[in-house]
Amino acid sequence: MTKRRPNFVIAMTVLIIWSLLPILWFVRMAFMNHAEIANFPPHIFPSSFNLSSFVNIFGYDYKLADGSISAASGQAGQIELGLQNSIIVSAAVTLITIIIVVPLAYVFARLDFRFKNVLLNAVLLAVAIPPVSTLIPFYTLYVQLGLVGTLPGLIIIDLTTTVPFVTWMLIGYFRNLPPIERLARIDGFSRLHTLLFLILPLARSGVAVSAIIAFLFAWNEFTFALVLVNGTPATTLPAAISGFLGQDPNPAQLAACILITIIPPALVAFFLQRHLAEMNIADPVR
Amino acid sequence: MATIAPQKAKARRRELTDGQFALMIGLPVILLLIVIVAYPLAYSAWMAFHRILFFGGYRTKFVGFKNFATVLNDPEFWWCTWVTIRFTVESVILTMLLGLAIGLLLNRPTRFGGVWRTLVFLPWCVSLYGAGLMFAYLARGQTGLPTAILAHLGMQNVPDFMTTRTIVEVLAIGSSWTMAPLVGFFVLANLKTIPKRLYDLAAIDQLTPLETFWNVTLPPLRFTLFVFTSIATVLSMKLFDLIFVLSAGGPGDASSTLTYQLYKVSFINLNLGYGAAMSFFLLLFIIGLTMSLYLIWGRREKQI
Secondary structure (H helix, E strand, O other), X not given: OOOOOHHHHHHHHHHHHHHHHHHHHHHHHHHOOHHHHHOOXXXXXXXXXXXXXXXXXXXXXXXXXOOOEEOOOOOHHHHHHHHHHHHHHHHHHHHHHHHHHHHHHHHHHHOOOOOHHHHHXXXXXXXXXXXXXXXXXXXXXXXXXXXXXXXXHHHXXXXXXXXXXXXXXXXXXHHOOOOOHHHHHHOOOOHHHHHHHHHHHHOHHHHHHHHHHHHHHHHHOOHHHHHHOOOOOOOOHHHHHHHHHHHOOOHHHHHHHHHHHHHHHHHHHHHHHHHHXXXXXXXXXX | OOOHHHHHHHHHOOOOOHHHHHHHHHHHHHHHHHHHHHHHHHXXXXXXXXXXXXXXXXXXXEOOOHHHHHHHOOHHHHHHHHHHHHHHHHHHHHHHHHHHHHHHHHOOOOOOHHHHHHHHHHHHHOOHHHHHHHXXXXXXXXXXXXXXXXXXXXXXXXXXXXXXXXXXXXXHHHHHHHHHHHHHHHHHHHHOOOOHHHHHHHHHOOOOHHHHHHHHHHHHHHHHHHHHHHHHHHHHHOOOHHHHHHOOOOOOOOXXXXXXXXXXXXXXXXXXXXXXXXXXXXXXXXXXXXXXXXXXXXXXXXXX
C-alpha cells in the first residue's frame, strides 16, 4: 500500500492540476495589465508580474515599472466594507449553526422519540427548497420587518440553509460515536451533561466540519446577498465584487478580488482539514 | 439542614425521558425552521394562485389553477426541464466519480499530506460566483486556455465552448469542480474505517486491484455514496449562482435551467404568479428525484 507507484503519482498530479487550474488562470489574470488581458490570442503566462491589481482594489495607486500609475479602484470602499461584513456574517453564522446543529443532530442520531421521522423530513425539506423561489417572499417579509440591508437579516437567511444542511451531514457521524450514554447514566450524569461533557469532546471532528461547511456557505452566499444587502452598508464581499462586472469592467482587478475571497476559507480549511478526514457517516466495517 | 437540602432537591428532580429531552432540544429549532420555511412556501403558494400586476397600479386577482396550467402548456418550461435534467445527470455523475477519485487518492499515505488535502479542497473554497467567472474565462474562445495553448503551439484555431452545444457540459464541469471535494473528503473518512487486514486477505486470495476495489473497498462506501448522490442531486437542481454568472441561461436559452428560468420569469418579466407556480414544479421535481433515489437505492442500504 505504502509503496509509491508511478500510476499514483500521475493520478495525484492530474488531480492537483484539475483542482488548481481555474484558480491559476485567475492568478495569471490578476498579474496581467489591461492591455495584456485584452490581447488576442491570449498568452499562457503574463509577461510581467505586477501587483497593481491587488493594491488597487484596496484603494491605493500603484506605480508601474515604466513610471505610469495604475489608479486605485473606485470600488475599494465597497470591497473593504464587504470584507468586513463578510467576516462578521460568516463568523456569526458559523457560531450559531454549531450551537443549534450539534444538539439537534445528536438528538436525531442517538435518541428515539415520536414524530422523529416527520421532524427529520421537515428538516430535509428545507434543504430541497431552491433559493430563487423563496427570494420574493423573503424580500417582502424583510421589507415589513425592516431587515432589508441589515446584517442580522442576512445571518437569519444563511441559517435557514446551513442548519438543515449541516444537520443532514452530522446525523450519520453522531450515530458512529461510541455508545456511552448508558454508562454515563449509571455514573449519574444527566442527559445534558452527557451531551456537553462526554459526547461533545468525542465529536470534535464533527463540530469542526460543521464549522467549515457553515463558514464556507455564509462566506460565499451570493443570491440573497445580491437582493437583500447589495448597495447598502451591510453589503458582503460577493455582492460587492459583483459591482465590478457592471460598473467597472476591469478583469485583472476582478480576478484579484476573487482570489482574495478564497484566502480566508482556505485558511479555515487548512487548519481544520484533518477533521474532514474523520467525518465518517457510514457504519464502520467490523 | 444544609446537608439535607441538596439531597432533597436531587430526589425531587425527575429524569427526562428520551422523547422529552429530544423535544426540549429539537422542537424549538424545528418549529422556528418550519415557520421560516413555511412562510415563504405559503407566500409562493398564494402567488401561484393569483395574477399579480404591477403596471397601472399594483393589483392581484385570484385565478385558481390557471398559472399551473399555463406552466404545463408552455414549451419553454419543458425545454428548461430537459436542460435541468441533462445538467443534473452530468453534474451528479461527474461529482461522484471525482469525489470517489479524490477519496481514493488522498487515502494513500504521502509526505505533506495536509498540503495536498488543502490544495484538493480549494475548489470548494471558491464561491459559485467566482467559479462561474473562472470557467467563463477558461471556456470562452476569446480568453480561454485551449486557445492560449493552441496559439502557444502556433495554431490559429479558436476553440469556443460557450456554444449552444457544449454550454451545459461546461456548467456541469464547473459545478462538479466545486462540489467534488466535499464528496471526496467524506469518502476519505469512510475509507479510513476499512481495516487493513481486509486488504491483506484480498492479497492472499490473489484478487486483482479491480476485484479488490469492487469487493473490499466499494461495499462499505455505498451508504456514503448514496447520501452524497442525493445531496449532489439536490444541489445541482437548485443551483443558480453559477449559471447566472457563467452563462446567464445562454447562448439563447441553451443553458436555461429551471432555476434560471424562474429568475427570468419572476425578476425580469415580473410575472410573479407564473414564476411561483413554476417554482412548485421545480420543488416537486427535486423531492420526486430524491424520493426515487431513496426508493431505488437508499432503501437497500440498511442504515437509514
